[in-house]
Amino acid sequence: MAENKIIEQGNPEFDWDALANEGYSTAQHAEYVDTYEATLTSITEKEVILGTVVAITDREVVVNIGYKSEGVIAINEFRYKTDLAVGDEVVVFVESQEDRNGQLVVSHKTARMHHAWDRVNEVLKTGEVITGHVKCRTKGGLIVDVFGIEAFLPGSQIDVKPIRDYDMYVGKDMEFRVVKINQEFRNVVVSHKALIEAELEEQKKQIISGLEKGQVLEGTVKNITSYGVFIDLGGVDGLVHITDLSWGRVNHPEEIVELDQKLNVVILDFDDDKKRIALGLKQLQAHPWDALDEGMNVGDKVKGKVVVLADYGAFVEIAPGVEGLIHVSEMSWSQHLRTAQDFLKVGDEVEAVVLTLDREERKMSLGIKQLMPDPWEQIENRYPVQSKHNAKVRNFTNFGVFVELEEGVDGLIHISDLSWQKKIKHPSEFCKVGEEMEVVVLEIDQENRRISLGHKQLEENPWDVFETIFGEGSEHQGTIVEQKDKSGIVSLPYGVEGICPAKHMRKEDGSNAKVEETLDFKVIEFNKDAKKIVVSHLRTFEEGEDKPTTKKSSGKSSGGGSSKAVSDNNKNTEKSTLGDLDALAALKEKMEGK
Secondary structure: OHHHHHHHHOOOOOOHHHHHOOOOOHHHHHHHHHHHHHOOOOOOOOOEEEEEEEEEOOOEEEEEOOOOOOEEEEHHHHOOOOOOOOOOEEEEEEEEOOOOOOOOEEEHHHHHHHHHHHHHHHHHHHOOOEEEEEEEEEOOEEEEEEOOEEEEEEHHHOOOOOOOOHHHHOOOEEEEEEEEEEOOOOEEEEEOHHHHHHHHHHHHHHHHHOOOOOOEEEEEEEEEOOOEEEEEOOOOEEEEEHHHOOOOOOOOHHHOOOOOOEEEEEEEEEOOOOOOEEEEOHHHOOOHHHHOOOOOOOOOEEEEEEEEEEOOEEEEEEEOOEEEEEEHHHOOOOOOOOOHHHOOOOOOEEEEEEEEEEOOOOEEEEEOHHHOOOOOOOHHHHOOOOOEEEEEEEEEEOOEEEEEEEOOEEEEEEHHHOOOOOOOOOHHHOOOOOOEEEEEEEEEEOOOOEEEEEOHHHOOOHHHHHHHHOOOOOEEEEEEEEEOOOEEEEEOHHHOEEEEEHHHHEOOOOOEOOOOOEEEEEEEEEEOOOOEEEEEOOHHHHOHHHOOOOOOOOOOOOOOOOHHHHHHHHHHOOOOOOOHHHHHHHHHHHHHHO
């Protein structure tokens, strides 16, 4: 019991060091401790060091870093390394030398992050080529695992040619070069294209140094635009302009080539630095004009498709690369101004006649109106002189009216042939464009394709009748409708106007007649050819005793005239129309009978 009591209370005089160093002296013990500690690795917390895998379980990986205790790491930190085996060297990050259980705490994942960051900074400086694993696709490119860091691979840096399917690279290991690092956000940008460019640069120099005009090379369609196609010649790009793709018309290059297509092209030209290379595709084929039928001649009929329309005409492709122009004047026999769009549209299949053919200049003109009967053939049979027809007013000139008798047959009505009575200053006073009017054929010039027409000839010349009514010395009642400096205009029966010189306008009381007065007038001059009648009021009373007994054409009115008198006179003397001819003829017969 006494001994137990001593144990429980402890013996303050007990020498524990003597017990621990049993069999060793203090100096020996210190020597052995130094020797043991010398075999251990000196580690510092928050440091990345190299360790060796000594054991692998289902949940953990045991790593020896040469310390007095071993590090234990969760196996999921090695998921990227499926072939991990005992003996492999791995990097670890010392988070703590001892936890509360005296165990060394290390992390492989953190070590990889630190090691990777140092590594990518190093390869950015050295330009070393590294290998990474493409994890997934992201907006604008791919995410790549490099040393455990997620780096960005832009789509433009995947290859030298445009990539349309990014997914084909996911899950693959590729070589890269680090091209950019953002230290603040720890972002890394890598490029695979940089490796290819380096390889192609040498090829490019060799290709450029050997370029010659006329040389034929194989290339790959790299890009297609509306104006042409870019061809990859093996590191050097050239352009095939849309006009050099085919001898025929090409609306868009996609009609001829497709992306990634391999084809042969010929070098047409390049600049001094050989940075811009013009290529041709059609030049490798024979020109279609060379294969044109030797038997084709002027006058032959051909068929083709309208490929281009302009106001002045239409281009018709009769064979790939062989086109002819149908001028708008060769589309219709009509002489009226029109555009090609009035007759044709792009895509129309047409038949035409070859008008001109120049094989050396590779030019051809065509016509389609030649397939229709010429309206001027046997024109005299359809429109004999003195025959009457209906025509449509087409346009005016100062000297007359052009009317259309039928498609391709126009005639001219001279301004002097519009009316017997009216003095017309411009044809627009007589008719309007688009109106139908009756005409008489006066003259035909088939050789020069001209027809002279008349309108007034449809009626009898009223001046033949007027000559018997308004003979010199006859008296008529008239109204002054206009006053000029030296004469007045007098409205006479049947719509005829006479000229009254100023001195002949004096009345019997000595005053001068005024506008709107209705008086008696004597005809002192009648000119049928000039359609001119000169009258006098003065002669009606100065020569009263010698007045002829010719009956006046209307009753005499008293002195001062008025607007009512003019109106009444106009009612009694309506202007002559086509229907008045019979009345005038009847009047003439009646007067001759008396």
